[in-house]
Amino acid sequence: MEYNQTEVMFEQNRLEKTMSIAKKQLDQARQKNEVNKEAILTAKKELRENTSHSIANLWSSDAFEALAELNQYANPVTEKIADYEEVENKIAVLQNIIKSPYYARIDFRFDGEDSFEPIYIGRSSLVKNNTYEMDVYDWRSPIASVFYRFVTGQAYYDAPSGRITGEVNLKRQYEINNSTLEYFFDADVQIVDEFLRKLLSQNTSTKMKTIVETIQKEQDIVIRDMENDLMMVQGVAGSGKTSIALHRAAYLMYQGLSSKLSANNIIIISPNTLFEQYISNVLPELGEENVVSVVFEDMVKKILKKESIESRNQFLENLIINPSYRNMMKSSIEYKTSFQFIDILDQFIADIPERWIQFVDVYVNDECIVKKELLKEKITGRKDTLLSLRLKQLEEYIFEQINESKKTTISKSEKAMIKQDIQKFTEINVLELYKKLFTDAEYLSSLAKDNKLPHNIKEIMEYTNDNLKSNYLHYDDAIVLAYLSIKIYGTNEYKHIKQVVIDEAQDYYPLQYEIFHLIFTNSKYTILGDMNQTLEKKEDITLYEQIQKILAKKKSSLVVMDKSFRCTNEILNYSLKFINQSPDIKSFNRKGEEPKVYVAPNQLSLKEMIINKIQSCQEFGYRSIGLICKSEKNAKALYEALKDSISLELIKNESTADLEGVFIIPVYMSKGLEFDAVLLCDADATNYHSQDDKNLLYIACTRALHSLDLFCEGEVSPLL
Numbered sequence: 001m002e003y004n005q006t007e008v009m010f011e012q013n014r015l016e017k018t019m020s021i022a023k024k025q026l027d028q029a030r031q032k033n034e035v036n037k038e039a040i041l042t043a044k045k046e047l048r049e050n051t052s053h054s055i056a057n058l059w060s061s062d063a064f065e066a067l068a069e070l071n072q073y074a075n076p077v078t079e080k081i082a083d084y085e086e087v088e089n090k091i092a093v094l095q096n097i098i099k100s101p102y103y104a105r106i107d108f109r110f111d112g113e114d115s116f117e118p119i120y121i122g123r124s125s126l127v128k129n130n131t132y133e134m135d136v137y138d139w140r141s142p143i144a145s146v147f148y149r150f151v152t153g154q155a156y157y158d159a160p161s162g163r164i165t166g167e168v169n170l171k172r173q174y175e176i177n178n179s180t181l182e183y184f185f186d187a188d189v190q191i192v193d194e195f196l197r198k199l200l201s202q203n204t205s206t207k208m209k210t211i212v213e214t215i216q217k218e219q220d221i222v223i224r225d226m227e228n229d230l231m232m233v234q235g236v237a238g239s240g241k242t243s244i245a246l247h248r249a250a251y252l253m254y255q256g257l258s259s260k261l262s263a264n265n266i267i268i269i270s271p272n273t274l275f276e277q278y279i280s281n282v283l284p285e286l287g288e289e290n291v292v293s294v295v296f297e298d299m300v301k302k303i304l305k306k307e308s309i310e311s312r313n314q315f316l317e318n319l320i321i322n323p324s325y326r327n328m329m330k331s332s333i334e335y336k337t338s339f340q341f342i343d344i345l346d347q348f349i350a351d352i353p354e355r356w357i358q359f360v361d362v363y364v365n366d367e368c369i370v371k372k373e374l375l376k377e378k379i380t381g382r383k384d385t386l387l388s389l390r391l392k393q394l395e396e397y398i399f400e401q402i403n404e405s406k407k408t409t410i411s412k413s414e415k416a417m418i419k420q421d422i423q424k425f426t427e428i429n430v431l432e433l434y435k436k437l438f439t440d441a442e443y444l445s446s447l448a449k450d451n452k453l454p455h456n457i458k459e460i461m462e463y464t465n466d467n468l469k470s471n472y473l474h475y476d477d478a479i480v481l482a483y484l485s486i487k488i489y490g491t492n493e494y495k496h497i498k499q500v501v502i503d504e505a506q507d508y509y510p511l512q513y514e515i516f517h518l519i520f521t522n523s524k525y526t527i528l529g530d531m532n533q534t535l536e537k538k539e540d541i542t543l544y545e546q547i548q549k550i551l552a553k554k555k556s557s558l559v560v561m562d563k564s565f566r567c568t569n570e571i572l573n574y575s576l577k578f579i580n581q582s583p584d585i586k587s588f589n590r591k592g593e594e595p596k597v598y599v600a601p602n603q604l605s606l607k608e609m610i611i612n613k614i615q616s617c618q619e620f621g622y623r624s625i626g627l628i629c630k631s632e633k634n635a636k637a638l639y640e641a642l643k644d645s646i647s648l649e650l651i652k653n654e655s656t657a658d659l660e661g662v663f664i665i666p667v668y669m670s671k672g673l674e675f676d677a678v679l680l681c682d683a684d685a686t687n688y689h690s691q692d693d694k695n696l697l698y699i700a701c702t703r704a705l706h707s708l709d710l711f712c713e714g715e716v717s718p719l720l
């Protein structure tokens with residue numbers, strides 16, 4: 001679109017004005033921090049000079065006074081450092097503003113007013129110092145939603161004071177790089193789509209990037225939702241679920257300005273550490289300090305205070321490479337994390353004082369102080385109080401009785417011995433208890449009540465007992481133990497969390513959602529998943545009903561996203577054949593090459609084919625090339641075969657996620673990631689033939705942005 005000279009001049013001038021405001025504020029902030037630096041040095045000096053004797057006295061009888069004195073000098077230092085850091089953050093934001101202050105403008109006429117007001121929108125807001133007028137609006141400000149949700153014409157946005165209505169007569173987008181206005185265009189639907197298509201046809205970056213400039217209306221609705229306590233998104237591969245999750249976290253932080261939400265009130269539950277690193281740039285790019293992100297297994301480690309726990313990735317690898325164990329592993333985890341088993345666990349916990357605690361009469365100097373019947377009675381009531389707490393209180397009660405009996409005085413060492421004896425029944429070893437649950441099928445059946453046990457319960461019990469013999473906890477048992485531990489001991493670890501964001505929701509089982517429910521007691525949730533991207537289980541849309549049932553939130557919503565931004569038409573269509581219920585999935589109408597299947601007669605020619613393809617991808621300018629295999633075992637073998645011929649990296653659990661170059665990765669670890677080109681390298685009939693394998697193929701193929709090819713030696717998979 002050609003613009004007349006006046007329009008171009010107007011925009012140039014506007015940019016210069018904004019720059020000059022930002023530069024002035026940057027100078028002021030720098031000057032302020034020069035002063036702050038001096039003040040910190042002086043305060044530190046004072047601290048050193050006036051408190052050396054206080055530090056020496058900290059361990060003496062004057063400790064309290066010494067501490068008070070230390071505080072008096074230390075506090076100003078901490079305050080000044082906090083002030084300095086705040087200004088440093090502002091400096092960083094202003095530097096980014098100067099590079100690229102805004103990317104959009106809407107001209108909005110508020111109802112009842114005559115003229116249109118230009119609203120410039122950027123990643124951060126810029127407020128004029130003297131008038132407090134907004135020069136640039138933060139993308140998360142209420143008025144900015146008009147840009148994402150409306151074309152020209154009538155429009156509205158929801159502000160804290162209520163709905164504001166008006167009219168838009170201009171929507172403009174800018175490309176400003178390094179303080180230079182490269183171009184701008186006025187946006188109608190067609191042009192915006194074309195702009196996005198161009199953007200999507202670029203090569204992927206080494207880490208996930210922000211999408212503020214092109215957030216789509218459906219995405220914006222989820223990002224800004226404050227109505228629901230539980231917001232769920234079912235989205236096809238590449239529909240922007242992770243992008244939404246991260247922008248929503250940034251939005252919640254912004255909202256936090258008014259509702260006191262800070263980075264440590266939000267938690268993102270990620271599928272694995274590789275993925276955690278892959279997304280780690282987005283929030284800082286959006287100007288937010290990094291929100292806590294955790295992997296489920298790490299939460300379990302904290303809860304159980306145990307390190308040797310199988311990760312989900314190790315569980316999946318074992319599942320894939322051990323065909324003889326596969327069915328057992330699947331039915332064991334499926335049953336132990338099911339609603340039926342949750343009922344059993346709850347019955348079991350209620351039964352602990354009745355059946356599993358061996359209360360004994362408490363004697364002191366041959367005198368019976370408390371009878372075991374009374375102890376049991378005190379524990380079996382009050383089911384609303386945590387069992388561990390009831391048992392602690394029981395300990396206290398026993399000592400009160402001992403003190404009250406007064407007929408005898410007992411020494412400190414006697415007391416310690418009595419305590420030791422009491423703790424034989426007041427301290428619960430969750431692992432030992434759990435082992436008991438799997439020793440007696442009749443007992444298990446009595447807890448199940450009307451629910452039938454699975455037909456292979458004997459095998460599940462044997463399998464579990466075998467696994468529990470080692471010190472290493474298997475993934476399924478770790479989940480159950482975490483639940484038992486929280487139910488018995490409770491946890492305050494995540495009490496401060498107010499917003500939970502869960503990505504790859506389809507990977508978690510009902511019991512895991514019960515755990516989330518228990519530890520994030522008063523939180524709101526954003527849960528994003530794709531029922532077609534399961535690895536070892538089958539899910540459908542009822543997944544979200546189950547989540548809703550478990551988390552029991554008053555207001556919840558499920559949004560379905562069916563447009564993929566990642567893959568070309570051809571790649572998406574090819575991938576869809578691996579999904580059973582052919583859903584109505586759309587791509588962003590980006591064209592590319594048809595995926596090809598290469599069949600090699602032997603290993604040597606397979607290797608040659610793969611190397612040739614990698615080289616042609618590199619010549620094509622693809623920066624990230626993913627060689628995907630079914631398992632880590634296959635990935636390692638391929639790595640060994642290729643490593644002397646071409647430069648590449650094998651992705652393992654602890655690898656970093658700087659995805660520039662050629663990588664070999666198992667399918668389950670590639671979840672959530674993307675590559676310019678994907679080469680699926682072991683697409684033969686032995687590797688891929690079952691329903692689970694179909695899911696793996698769907699996940700692997702949808703990692704590709706521009707190019708997808710499949711390779712195999714010998715018989716090609718019947719699923720292709």
Ligand SMILES: Nc1ncnc2c1ncn2[C@@H]1O[C@H](COP(=O)(O)OP(=O)(O)OP(=O)(O)O)[C@@H](O)[C@H]1O
Nearest residue numbers: 211214215216237238239240241242243565566672
């Ligand atoms: N509104 C948008 N504008 C530009 N790019 C977008 C937009 N939404 C998503 N994308 C891009 O599409 C790609 C896929 O997004 P994302 O990884 O968030 O999808 P996903 O649904 O989590 O995918 P998957 O389930 O396959 O892991 C990313 O490259 C992302 O930057």
